[in-house]
Amino acid sequence: MSKQLMKGNDAVVCGALLAGCRGFFGYPITPASEIAHTAALLFPQAGRIFIQAESEVAAINMVYGASSAGVRSMTASSGPGISLKMEGISYLAASELPSVIVDISRVGPGLGNIYPSQGDYNQVVKGGGHGSYRCIVLSPNSVQEMCDFTMLAFELADRYRIPVFVLSDAYVGQMMEPLDMPAAIDPPGPPDWALTPEAATNGNVITSIFLNPEEMEAHVLHLQENYAGIQRQETRCETYRCEDADLILVGFGIVSRILRSAVDQAREQGLKVGLFRPQTLWPFPETQLLEHVGRVHDFLVVELNNGQLVQDIKLFVAGRSPIHFMNRVGGFVPSPEEVVEKARQILGKDAAAPVREKSSEVSVPK
Amino acid sequence: MADKTLSKPSAFQDVFARKPGVDKSGTHYCAGCGHGVAHKLIAEAVADFGLKDRAIIVAPVGCSVFLYYYFDFCAVSVPHGRAPAALTGISRVHPEAICISYQGDGDLAAIGLAEIIHAANRGERMAVFFVNNAIYGMTGGQMAPTTLVNMKTSTSPFGRQVEGEGHPMRMCEMIAGLESPVYVERVAVDSPQATMKARAAIRKALKIQMERKGFAFVEILSPCPTQWRVAPDQAGEWIRENMYPVFKLGVYRDKVQETDPRPAPPESLSAREVYALLTGEKDSGKAETAQTDSNNGRHSKSPEAPAIDSICCKLAGFGGQGVLTLGVLVAQAGMNADYHVTWLPSYGPESRGGTANSSVILSREEIGSPVVNDIDVLLAMNVPSLERFLPQMNRGGLVIYNSSIVQEEIEKRDGVKIVGVPAMDLAQTAGDVRAANVVLLGAYSALTGLFTNADLDYALSTSFPKPKAAEINRKAFAAGVEHVKGKEEGARI
Numbered sequence A: 001m002s003k004q005l006m007k008g009n010d011a012v013v014c015g016a017l018l019a020g021c022r023g024f025f026g027y028p029i030t031p032a033s034e035i036a037h038t039a040a041l042l043f044p045q046a047g048r049i050f051i052q053a054e055s056e057v058a059a060i061n062m063v064y065g066a067s068s069a070g071v072r073s074m075t076a077s078s079g080p081g082i083s084l085k086m087e088g089i090s091y092l093a094a095s096e097l098p099s100v101i102v103d104i105s106r107v108g109p110g111l112g113n114i115y116p117s118q119g120d121y122n123q124v125v126k127g128g129g130h131g132s133y134r135c136i137v138l139s140p141n142s143v144q145e146m147c148d149f150t151m152l153a154f155e156l157a158d159r160y161r162i163p164v165f166v167l168s169d170a171y172v173g174q175m176m177e178p179l180d181m182p183a184a185i186d187p188p189g190p191p192d193w194a195l196t197p198e199a200a201t202n203g204n205v206i207t208s209i210f211l212n213p214e215e216m217e218a219h220v221l222h223l224q225e226n227y228a229g230i231q232r233q234e235t236r237c238e239t240y241r242c243e244d245a246d247l248i249l250v251g252f253g254i255v256s257r258i259l260r261s262a263v264d265q266a267r268e269q270g271l272k273v274g275l276f277r278p279q280t281l282w283p284f285p286e287t288q289l290l291e292h293v294g295r296v297h298d299f300l301v302v303e304l305n306n307g308q309l310v311q312d313i314k315l316f317v318a319g320r321s322p323i324h325f326m327n328r329v330g331g332f333v334p335s336p337e338e339v340v341e342k343a344r345q346i347l348g349k350d351a352a353a354p355v356r357e358k359s360s361e362v363s364v365p366k
Numbered sequence B: 001m002a003d004k005t006l007s008k009p010s011a012f013q014d015v016f017a018r019k020p021g022v023d024k025s026g027t028h029y030c031a032g033c034g035h036g037v038a039h040k041l042i043a044e045a046v047a048d049f050g051l052k053d054r055a056i057i058v059a060p061v062g063c064s065v066f067l068y069y070y071f072d073f074c075a076v077s078v079p080h081g082r083a084p085a086a087l088t089g090i091s092r093v094h095p096e097a098i099c100i101s102y103q104g105d106g107d108l109a110a111i112g113l114a115e116i117i118h119a120a121n122r123g124e125r126m127a128v129f130f131v132n133n134a135i136y137g138m139t140g141g142q143m144a145p146t147t148l149v150n151m152k153t154s155t156s157p158f159g160r161q162v163e164g165e166g167h168p169m170r171m172c173e174m175i176a177g178l179e180s181p182v183y184v185e186r187v188a189v190d191s192p193q194a195t196m197k198a199r200a201a202i203r204k205a206l207k208i209q210m211e212r213k214g215f216a217f218v219e220i221l222s223p224c225p226t227q228w229r230v231a232p233d234q235a236g237e238w239i240r241e242n243m244y245p246v247f248k249l250g251v252y253r254d255k256v257q258e259t260d261p262r263p264a265p266p267e268s269l270s271a272r273e274v275y276a277l278l279t280g281e282k283d284s285g286k287a288e289t290a291q292t293d294s295n296n297g298r299h300s301k302s303p304e305a306p307a308i309d310s311i312c313c314k315l316a317g318f319g320g321q322g323v324l325t326l327g328v329l330v331a332q333a334g335m336n337a338d339y340h341v342t343w344l345p346s347y348g349p350e351s352r353g354g355t356a357n358s359s360v361i362l363s364r365e366e367i368g369s370p371v372v373n374d375i376d377v378l379l380a381m382n383v384p385s386l387e388r389f390l391p392q393m394n395r396g397g398l399v400i401y402n403s404s405i406v407q408e409e410i411e412k413r414d415g416v417k418i419v420g421v422p423a424m425d426l427a428q429t430a431g432d433v434r435a436a437n438v439v440l441l442g443a444y445s446a447l448t449g450l451f452t453n454a455d456l457d458y459a460l461s462t463s464f465p466k467p468k469a470a471e472i473n474r475k476a477f478a479a480g481v482e483h484v485k486g487k488e489e490g491a492r493i
C-alpha cells in the first residue's frame, strides 16, 4: 500500500526527509509540535540531525549555520515562535541562504490560542523581519500538499537561494488524509559558495554587512532582481468551477477547502460561484487572478484574520471589481453554509436557502 | 604593544583584499586594540596545525564583525549573539570542520547569553574565543555585562552601579560550572608574557577540536583603549589594575585527558533508503501496488457494495475512550476501500464541553471541508456525545451507542436508525475494556457492509501492530460484529 493515512504535520517531516533535508532545528509549540516529535523520531534514523534548540532564535540560527555549510535544513513553529525567528530570517534573506521555515499558524496577537488562524499572513508574506527582502510563501491545503510543498520549498530555496515558508494552519497540520509518498531525491552536494571543510571552498565568506552604501545598494538591487525572476516564474494557483462563475471566492489553506464545499453547495442551489485559491502567497498569482476580473462580477475573500489577504486582492484588482470580505477570528472557521449565504446576498438572489433535512425537523418520511 | 611581537601568520591573507579603502595591509582596529592580537594568535595556530582548509570561523557583531578581512579560511557573519547557535548548525553537519566562534562581551554575555550557555551545555564541538574588553566597542562605548563596578561608559555615565546594574558577569566561572565543557580558561593579552599564555590556551582549544573532544572556551581579557579613553600604551596597565582583580586568570575546567574523541556521526541515508524507511518499501520511486478491491469478504450479508457517495461520521466520547483512534480506524478502512478520506480531531472551540471527538469523511469525490456539522453516522461512547450530536443527525443516518454506560432511553428520531451495543462489556470479555471503541467499529462495519475484510484488516493491523493488542482488538471487533447480527436491515450508512 503506497498510501498512508497521516497528519499534515507528519507529512511535513516526510517531505523534508524525501527532499534530502539534513538538519531539523526546532522548539516545541502547539499546533506545530508534531513536526518536532516526528522529526526527533525519524531524522536520527535517517542519519540526519535533529536538535531541540533553546529557543526559536537559536533554532533559526542553527538553520543559518547549516545552510551556510551547504546542506538543506529547516525549522518549524507557530506564530509566537515565528515572531522570534524573524531576525534570523532577515539575515537568511540578506545572505541568500536557502532555508525552509514551516508556520502552522495559530491565533494571535500575543499568546492567543492554539486554534486555526491565518493571522500570520502579513508577517510571513510581507516580511516581518527588517529590511527590503522577500520570502517565497507556499500555502498547502491538504496532507499531500504538506509533503509535496515541503519538498518544493527545498527545491525553490536552492534554486533561488532564498528562505521559503510553508504557511499552514492548525487544521491542515492536525488533519489526517492519505499521503501518497512521493519519490525521494538525493540533493546535490554543497554548492560552491558554501563553507565546508574542503580545500575547494577555502576562503569562502558569507555575510550580510555592506557598510559602503554603493555596495549595499547593489546588493539590495541584486536581491530585488532575484525576486522579480521568482515573480515571473513561480506563481501557483488552483481554480475550481470558475469558468462561468459570477462570483469568485478567494481563500487559502483550510479556508480554501471550506470554500470548495461552499462552491459545490452554491452550484446545487443554482448560484454560479467559483474558487480561486493561491498556492503561492508570495509571489501572488496576480496575473491568473486578473484573468477573471471583468468577466466575473464580484470577488469574496474569506480569511481567518482581520483582513490581510483582502488588502492585497484590492490592490491587484484596483477597483475594477467589487471585493467583498468575510472572516472569523479567535479560532473559528466559517461553515460552507455561511459562505453560501453570503454569496447569495452578494449575488442578490433573495430566494431562501433550501433547508438541509435534519432528522429532528422531518416529521413525515417522504 | 604585544601584536608587534608577532609576524603575519599564513592563515592571515597576504593582502587584506576584502577590506575597503586603500590600506590593504593594516587592520581596521584602533591602535592598541586587543582584537588584532587575538586574531594573530588564532591565525597562527590554524596555520601551524595545518587547519586552513578545515577551519570555519563565525564572526560576531561587534568590532570584529569584519574578521574575515584577515583570516584566510571560511567565515560567516551571523546575527548579534547567535554565533554559538549558527556554529552548532555548521558543526553538526560537517563533522570534519574545525569550528571556531569569536565573540565580544556584548555579543556573548548579553544578547547571546542563552546561545553560549546552551551550546556549552550540549558540549558542541567548537572552540569559543571570548574577547572581554569590559565594554561595547563598536557601538560607542556602552556598558557591557562585564563592565566593572563604578566604570563610566556612555550608558553608565555615573559609573556602573551594583544596585540596578549588577556585578560584572564572570563567564568562565559560569561555563565551568556546566558538566559538558572540556576546557575553560581565562587569559589576557596585556603583556608579551600574558600573550604567550593566551597563545598556549588558544592552541589547546584548537587541539581539542582536532581531537574531536568537544567544547572549549577561552576568555581573553583584551584592551579597548578607545572606549576606555586610555592611551594605547597605558591599556595593559589598565587591565592589570582593573580587570585582573575581578576576572582572575587561570584554568577553570580541564577534562581533556579523561574525554574520549567523539565518534563519527552515522551516515545519512540515501534517497532509496529514506523512501524505504518511510514506507517499508524498497523502491525510491512510487511503488504502485495493485488495488485488490472486491466484494469478497464484505461483512454485510447483502452481496452488493453500498452505493454511497459520501459519509460524514462523528466519533465521540470521553477523552480516553479511544474516539480519536476509532476515527483513524474508520478512515484507514475507508482509505483502503478507495474512498477519499479526511480525519479531524476535536480541535478548536468546538472541542469544549467534556467530549472528545473526531470527524471522518468518506467520499467518492474529492473532499472540501473536513469539518463535520451534519452527521450521517454517529458512534457515541457516552451520554454527553449523544446529547450533543443527536440534533445534528441527517435523515437516514445511523447512531451506534455504547449501551454499557448509556442506560437512558434514547429518544427515537424519524429517519435515524439507533442501535445500542454494550461495547465496554463486550470489550471486557475480549480482554480489555479499552477496546470498546473497536467493538463499535465491528458493529458499524457489520451493520453497513461498507468495508471488506481486507479494509478492516489493514486498519486494525496498522493501528495495532503489537501482537497482544492486535489479538484483543480482533476479538473485540468480532464481538461487535456478532452483537448486531440480524440487525443489518435498514442500515444504509
Ligand SMILES: Cc1ncc(C[n+]2csc(CCOP(=O)(O)OP(=O)(O)O)c2C)c(N)n1
Residues within 6 Å of the ligand: B061, B062, B063, B064, B080, B103, B104, B105, B106, B107, B108, B133, B135, B136, B137, B138, B139, B144
Ligand atoms: C540585535 C542587535 N542589537 C544591537 C546591535 C548593535 N550592536 C552592534 S555591536 C554591539 C555591541 C558589541 O559589543 P561587544 O560584543 O562587546 O564587541 P566589541 O565591539 O567590544 O568588540 C551592539 C549592541 C545589533 N547589531 N544587533
Ligand code: SF4
Residues within 6 Å of the ligand: B028, B029, B030, B032, B033, B034, B035, B063, B133, B137, B138, B223, B224, B225, B226, B227
Ligand atoms: S573600539 Fe575598542 S574594541 Fe573596537 S577596535 Fe577600537 S579598541 Fe578595538
